[in-house]
Amino acid sequence: MCRTVDLRQAVLARNDDSARRLREALEARGTVTVNLLSSPGSGKTALLEAELGLARRRGVEVAALTADLATENDARRLARSGAPVKQVLTDGLCHLEARMLAGHLDGWLPADCRLLFVENVGNLVCPAAYDLGETLRVVLASVTEGEDKPLKYPTAFGLANLVLVTKADLAVAAEFDEAAFLANVQRVNPGVTVLNTSARTGEGVGALLDRALAVLDGAEPHRPVMSAVPHDHGHDDGHDDGHDDGRDHGRDHGHGDGDGHGHKHHHAHSVAGESA
Template sequence: MCESVDEVGRAVLARNDGLAAHLREELTGRGVSVVNLLSSPGSGKTELLGRVLARAVERGLPVAALTADLATENDARRLARSGAPVKQLLTDGLCHLEARQLRGHVESWLPEGTSLLFVENVGNLVCPASYDLGESLRIVLMAVTEGEDKPLKYPTAFGSAHLVVLTKSDLAEPAGFDAAAFEEHVRRVNPGVEVLRSCARTGDGVDTLLERVLAVRDGAPVHSPPLAPRPHSHTHAAGPVA
């Protein structure tokens, strides 16, 4: 009898979870912490990450970044301006990253001595939320221009976040953003998670975000979200990874 779509999805996630757990243990043993950044397209994630990387480089911190897209190396070129080691990961149409992809790049590329690896996931708040990459910290980002109800629309992403970052905070007033409603919606899906405000254009929140990440790298306790990554309703064939 053929397996159902749900059974296939559960098998894919179970295999990914096993790889992720092994990768997390391996990287922890090497003193490497992985930060998984999730957001929808246009959230300002790349610009904010570039600012964080530049600040880390200024401080002499051993950081690196992988950035994932379906096509182009545009984001890698932008992030490389920070001076940090950066590599583009092309997914060949896959709408999310999986632990096997990250493991391959860690094994073949990660610079010796790196203690902090930022992974900019594919711009998508659905599929990436289901896949553990072996990260130490999962950060979900959202721009004020996206609307206060996004946590309710994407409960798996926001409900599995260790930290939520609100971006483009300088546009909150012209966008008519209701911060109180947003925070209430976040609390409904992820009680107790910290929400940081940031603006890559002005640099607001960059130092705070870097300090939060460094604290986790150095052993600070991490918020326990109510949701773990879980399957979504469709599966993808595994294609080649650049």
């Protein structure tokens, strides 16, 4: 008798278990973790650098882990804030996973860290499917990307606790239809807060930090109410999401072999300004 085993579902179930354990460990030490998702070129790194610098000036103990397929460029930029920063090179993997994140935090995350920002790989497809044990999931979209982004990537936007519009200073030049964008966000994630930001002008800088600090002080993060949205793997998103905490996922997506990783190595690099 033959039995079919869906390895992709097994991989995601294993990740959810790792995420649950990591979330419990981070919450026990009093650390709020923020998972940042966006397309490449959204301005995510520039905004995060500004937020880290502001946190440091306010005396908030923060740290940041940034993931890319290659280069340490983002870590060098973020380290200018003075916050502890760690670069993770994924060797071609298009997302972070909970077990991977836990391994890089072990022995590195400063004991007094209250806010941990995780800059995920620039991609709105794969990262959306993987719970990292975060407290807050934030999705960023620049005004140059188009108003229909939330409809093209409903899983990413639908599971966000906060949506940030970046490069707001370019809205007029890009002919950005803010009303249409807001309506599309509400279609996939009713009630979620959407804020405009510009790292260049300073508009909205501090909003992300304030939201994270509010949660640290006991505020409840926005929990999306999202029913399962079936997506064929060949579609723009490709994930079927919907769990009762707003982050667990009933998805049909996966990479690599049976151990859950389509890669061999994950390299972590220290940069100036980090705690060893």
